[in-house]
Amino acid sequence: MADFLKKALLLAVLAALSLSPARAASGFWKKLEYALSVGLALPRLATVSVYRDDWSLKLLKNVSEETVVSPEKGGGPAFRISASHFFRPRFGLEAGFSFTSIAGPTRSAFRLSYVWVDGLEGTIRGDWDGSGRLFSFPVFFNAVWKPARNRLQLKLFAGPSLFFNSARASAKVGLGLSDETTILVYTPPVWTPTIVQHIDAVAADLEIPKTSWTSFGFNAGLGIGFAFGPRLAAGCEIRFFGAPARDIPWSVTPGTYDGLTETRSRWIVSDNLARYVESQTSAFRADPSHVQVSAGLKLSFR
Secondary structure (H helix, E strand, C coil): CCCHHHHHHHHHHHHHCCCCCCHCCCCCCCEEEEEEEEEEEEECCCEEEEEEEEEEEEEEEEEEEEEEEEEEECEEEEEEEEEEEEEEEEEEEEEEEEEEEEECCCEEEEEEEECCCCCCCEEEEEEEEEEEEEEEEEEEEEEECCCCCCCCCEEEEEEEEEEEEEEEEEEEEEEEEEEEEEEEEEEEEEEEEEEEEEEEEEEEEEEEEEEEEEEEEEEEEEEEEEECCCEEEEEEEEEEEECCEEECCCCCCCEEEEECCCCCCCECCCHHHHHHHHHHHHEEEEEEEEEEEEEEEEEEEE
């Protein structure tokens, strides 16, 4: 995340410098405003990732397994810094940047049901916690309209945004596994084969390594403020940041895992099985779009 934050900060600084009083013509300094806000980022309703498969083997007539990886519901912290220049009493331009941190997938629910050829049925279940984060750093440039200038201030704003995003996540996926052994029993004058088969499941590691990307979007919203004097005001805003979502595939870690039902059992998840599970698992949808509800202070140089 460090690389795209450096780029985003550079763009934000350049945007702020474009409104800098050092470049001011007559009256520019008096029309400059700086604002700092903190608040809550509310993401759009996130989709779930699902692994699902059906298979059979020897004495197992049918096995149906499913893992649902669900995102956390709620929001995350956000802060925003901006600078504005009003070239007319009611119209101006705003440049700035924002930062949000939103929780990623945190829960995996697993269910496996099986049926033996003799009709005996059973289920295996599991629930595991995970973790993850989606970071978004939009740099924005807006047109601003203020209907009136008095102690109670209202403003509307909208404009393009450049998003610097980063996501990472870890979770579990339940996998059913089975082994079978053929035992030969000698009953003169013939050997009779008998199949002994077990079924178990493991919680294999799912991971999305840190993934960064850049996208274009927009932001829009409205704010209400109260001026304490000619230079200081406080207010609150609701602002929507919109950007395209990105589907990021999960990676399954091969290895040896403990069984869920049989004591001290150990099962191997091979490279081939890991790649197959990845192909059957829907991607994690990282959506940087969110609503910000924030409050802060504004300093004016009028």
